[in-house]
Amino acid sequence: MSGLERRLTALVGRDRVTTAKTDRLLYGFDAGRGRFLPEAVVYAESAEEVAAVMRLAGELKVPVVPRGAGSGLTGGALAVHGGIILSLARMNRILEIDTENLLAVVQPGVVTAELQARVEKLGLFYPPDPASKEFSTLGGNVAECAGGPRCVKYGSTRDYVLGLEVVTPAGEIIHTGGRTLKNVVGFDLTRLFVGCEGTLGIATEITLRLLPKPEAKKTMLLFFSSIDGAAESVSAIIGARIIPATLEFMDRATLACLRGRTEIDLPEDCGAALIIEVDGRREWLDGEVARVMAVVAGRDVIGSVVAETAEESERIWQMRRAVSPAVRAQAPDRFNEDIVVPRSKIPQMIRRLEALSAESGIPIVNFGHAGDGNIHVYILTDLCEAGMEARVDALIEQVFAAAVELRGSISGEHGVGLAKARYLAMELSPETIAYMRTLKRALDPDDILNPGKIFLRGPDDE
Amino acid sequence: MSEAVVRKTPGRHKVLEDFADAIQRCVRCGACQAYCPAWSAGRREGNVARGKVAVAAAMLAGELGRGAELEPAARQDISLCLMCGSCTHGCPNDVPTAEIVGAIRREVAAETGLSAVGVGVAALLGSKTLMRGVVAAGAALAPVMMEKVPESSGLRLRFPLDRLPVVGERILPAPAGKNLFARLPERIEGQPGRPKVAFFAGCAITWLYPQIGEKMVEVLVRLGCTVYLPKGQGCCGMPALSSGDGPLVSRLASANVRAFMPLDVDYIITACASCGGGIGEYYLTMGGDPAILAKKVVDFTVFLEEEGVCERLAALPRAVKRQKVCWHDPCHLKNRGILAPPRHLLAALPGVDFVEMEGASRCCGLGGTFSVHHSEESGLIGEKKVEGVQACGAELVATACPGCVMQLETSLCRAELPVRAVHLLELFGEAEMAALADD
Ligand SMILES: Cc1cc2nc3c(=O)[nH]c(=O)nc-3n(C[C@H](O)[C@H](O)[C@H](O)COP(=O)(O)OP(=O)(O)OC[C@H]3O[C@@H](n4cnc5c(N)ncnc54)[C@H](O)[C@@H]3O)c2cc1C
Ligand code: SF4
Numbered sequence A: 001m002s003g004l005e006r007r008l009t010a011l012v013g014r015d016r017v018t019t020a021k022t023d024r025l026l027y028g029f030d031a032g033r034g035r036f037l038p039e040a041v042v043y044a045e046s047a048e049e050v051a052a053v054m055r056l057a058g059e060l061k062v063p064v065v066p067r068g069a070g071s072g073l074t075g076g077a078l079a080v081h082g083g084i085i086l087s088l089a090r091m092n093r094i095l096e097i098d099t100e101n102l103l104a105v106v107q108p109g110v111v112t113a114e115l116q117a118r119v120e121k122l123g124l125f126y127p128p129d130p131a132s133k134e135f136s137t138l139g140g141n142v143a144e145c146a147g148g149p150r151c152v153k154y155g156s157t158r159d160y161v162l163g164l165e166v167v168t169p170a171g172e173i174i175h176t177g178g179r180t181l182k183n184v185v186g187f188d189l190t191r192l193f194v195g196c197e198g199t200l201g202i203a204t205e206i207t208l209r210l211l212p213k214p215e216a217k218k219t220m221l222l223f224f225s226s227i228d229g230a231a232e233s234v235s236a237i238i239g240a241r242i243i244p245a246t247l248e249f250m251d252r253a254t255l256a257c258l259r260g261r262t263e264i265d266l267p268e269d270c271g272a273a274l275i276i277e278v279d280g281r282r283e284w285l286d287g288e289v290a291r292v293m294a295v296v297a298g299r300d301v302i303g304s305v306v307a308e309t310a311e312e313s314e315r316i317w318q319m320r321r322a323v324s325p326a327v328r329a330q331a332p333d334r335f336n337e338d339i340v341v342p343r344s345k346i347p348q349m350i351r352r353l354e355a356l357s358a359e360s361g362i363p364i365v366n367f368g369h370a371g372d373g374n375i376h377v378y379i380l381t382d383l384c385e386a387g388m389e390a391r392v393d394a395l396i397e398q399v400f401a402a403a404v405e406l407r408g409s410i411s412g413e414h415g416v417g418l419a420k421a422r423y424l425a426m427e428l429s430p431e432t433i434a435y436m437r438t439l440k441r442a443l444d445p446d447d448i449l450n451p452g453k454i455f456l457r458g459p460d461d462e
Numbered sequence B: 001m002s003e004a005v006v007r008k009t010p011g012r013h014k015v016l017e018d019f020a021d022a023i024q025r026c027v028r029c030g031a032c033q034a035y036c037p038a039w040s041a042g043r044r045e046g047n048v049a050r051g052k053v054a055v056a057a058a059m060l061a062g063e064l065g066r067g068a069e070l071e072p073a074a075r076q077d078i079s080l081c082l083m084c085g086s087c088t089h090g091c092p093n094d095v096p097t098a099e100i101v102g103a104i105r106r107e108v109a110a111e112t113g114l115s116a117v118g119v120g121v122a123a124l125l126g127s128k129t130l131m132r133g134v135v136a137a138g139a140a141l142a143p144v145m146m147e148k149v150p151e152s153s154g155l156r157l158r159f160p161l162d163r164l165p166v167v168g169e170r171i172l173p174a175p176a177g178k179n180l181f182a183r184l185p186e187r188i189e190g191q192p193g194r195p196k197v198a199f200f201a202g203c204a205i206t207w208l209y210p211q212i213g214e215k216m217v218e219v220l221v222r223l224g225c226t227v228y229l230p231k232g233q234g235c236c237g238m239p240a241l242s243s244g245d246g247p248l249v250s251r252l253a254s255a256n257v258r259a260f261m262p263l264d265v266d267y268i269i270t271a272c273a274s275c276g277g278g279i280g281e282y283y284l285t286m287g288g289d290p291a292i293l294a295k296k297v298v299d300f301t302v303f304l305e306e307e308g309v310c311e312r313l314a315a316l317p318r319a320v321k322r323q324k325v326c327w328h329d330p331c332h333l334k335n336r337g338i339l340a341p342p343r344h345l346l347a348a349l350p351g352v353d354f355v356e357m358e359g360a361s362r363c364c365g366l367g368g369t370f371s372v373h374h375s376e377e378s379g380l381i382g383e384k385k386v387e388g389v390q391a392c393g394a395e396l397v398a399t400a401c402p403g404c405v406m407q408l409e410t411s412l413c414r415a416e417l418p419v420r421a422v423h424l425l426e427l428f429g430e431a432e433m434a435a436l437a438d439d
């Protein structure tokens, strides 16, 4: 037994520490691309254990990388500099659902969809719905500030976190926020920890705001002959002061991938599609649907489906869920970038992407959350082709540059992690980056907690 | 078809290398966590399909030893799999983890002996589970029961004599006085023009639940089918497959090919979902004669629905006293997409008020030999299942796999719920049977 393993065993017991080669290999990846083997894996079951592991790591100067479900797409949960993977998956208890104050208190390992199912039985609603909700953890959602289709109306994870229990890099347990909707005492540390990608602290308990569950919803699927028609419809809908619960779009290439994978008839000459869902009071919904239809009329609409039943609505969403696997099946290697632009810039961004694809000769498929400007850009390629890697790199950089130029961002929801660290300076000024790094250095001078993420260099090498 | 026509192509077990492409297809998205019962029991990467596929990838890449050299931790991960196929069901890339696990188990077992796959691993853990199993070796009910069961039967693997779970923790039905074959003839002539079918009974129905087999045969006879019950049939091979015993699976497959091929029937009917998974699904992957046999295999729920049984049952007057019944999807039906037929049958039964339970397709936790070697995890998985049963308020849980019935009964009993688990066919009474016959 190595020294590290012995010390960890003393903290959490033999059953919940491993240094076996197998486990190091299995915890060497997440849903992204990189691979780095940790020295040990620890399965924590309480905040006290997490704090004890942090203190030990500080003493031994060994990195600690928190991990939820390992579904992150940017390498956030990878042990880039070795050290300990600290799995929070076993801390998966829903501690409380407060139906009077509309909040839930959970441990970080609770799976997003499990909380949603529980609160919906009580007529309540936890809106953030990343496509990974059936397996991602709430701790991971908080750390990445996950979002999903419902963001357009309901916002992302950050809009639902009321309070946190956090283990600091020094191994102390602190509390931020609380159980109230308002709270202005001291810094808003809750917001600081949301989206910190596990670099500033480890969330060990999360207090989440809940909403009443909308009574009903109605789903529409609209087909357009041109991408411009669809993109302009998005701006027009928002411009008409309609906020749908979801507003998803798919471009021509996405629809081509979907043919044969959905029960829905896709018109031959279809250049783009929008899925629009409105929710709220039942008697109100038909009017909303009519308003949407009126706004999009005359904008190259060539067909529409309005789901009247839950099954019809499910068929539309089945088509949306089929997108990722369908797109992924198209090429041996694919890069999924989740840029975001101000909603009104979507038509411009799409045109730019089409031009970039044509110029580079590399297929790009676009779909995503048009309602909040978040576009999933799938670059389809085969890295085995000579010189392809460099061409893809150049293309990705151009995509990011275009998003930043339109005053958007290089990541709407997947985070920076390892994958986007080298592009950080494209979006943030040197002063902004320095400010962030000063914070990190102050809280974690030895760079123990999730080193190598967000920033390319360690805190001390300027 | 005569004996002479039976080709002698025994099929072949796939090896890990055959899965190289499938292993490559795993993009490590982690979606299988939402479906894998073994994950929910331990929540460690090695529990879930993604981890097992990563073990396989590392083996192929030479990063972990092969066969006997495979690291104990990896063996543990490979042994912690119910081979239920739920992960593949939810995988965007159709990665066949259960098959991959099967190939690794065969590889390990071939070099180190069978015990290495399950038992050996438990020993390495210094697990309490193992100790309990060993202490329970003297479990009273087992030896009596097992005396009657042939060496090659899957029941011996599921409930091996020296590793029986503690008495009282598992509900084993009392061994039947007379097994199925002693109760029924090998051939019952049907009406002209009606299908010729053979019934593949499987070990559990043959030895433990012959009354289910009798119901099955009666249903088929009432439908006018000519029914064969060839005595030469053996175990489907699923438990052997689960323990990595490739040679035994091959022997059993040959015996079944010999028993069924010459009959030249239209369909081979199963009333045990696991058996269907064995002779219907696994044999397909073997190629050769087993694959030819496999193509004729039909689950009874599918056959009955196609024969119009739902309509006939629905035409019966609803019973005054009805029972609330929910449905448990056996993994080996779910994975073949057989979800609707059993529900249609249940809903049509005049004495049944069908209710859908939450998590109907969640694995019960039996998983071949899994519950023997990992009884703690198996128990945890069972507990989750019971939550759904309790919430829907059913009086009975119906299913179509005797293994699931056993496991469900055990879990329900542990939870002290007054709910029983039954095989769907047990809900067929005289009125239902009468409705099946023409006019
Ligand atoms: C198929 C698929 C679809 C996806 N769709 C979406 C989507 O629609 N929207 C979206 O936003 N994301 C999406 N993602 C990305 C991913 O699911 C999210 O980022 C999710 O929030 C990660 O959760 P996790 O539990 O898997 O975290 P992990 O991947 O384990 O970790 C992610 C990061 O969080 C840190 N972390 C984890 N737990 C804690 C904790 N308790 N305290 C502090 N830090 C912690 C880790 O160190 C790491 O940096 C998708 C991923 C996949 C594979
Ligand atoms: S769901 Fe499929 S592709 Fe995704 S990690 Fe699991 S096995 Fe791999």
Ligand code: SF4
Binding pocket: B035, B036, B037, B038, B039, B047, B048, B049, B052, B080, B081, B082, B083, B084, B085, B086, B087, B088, B097, B098
């Ligand atoms: S076969 Fe079942 S237990 Fe095994 S990995 Fe797949 S889902 Fe999990």
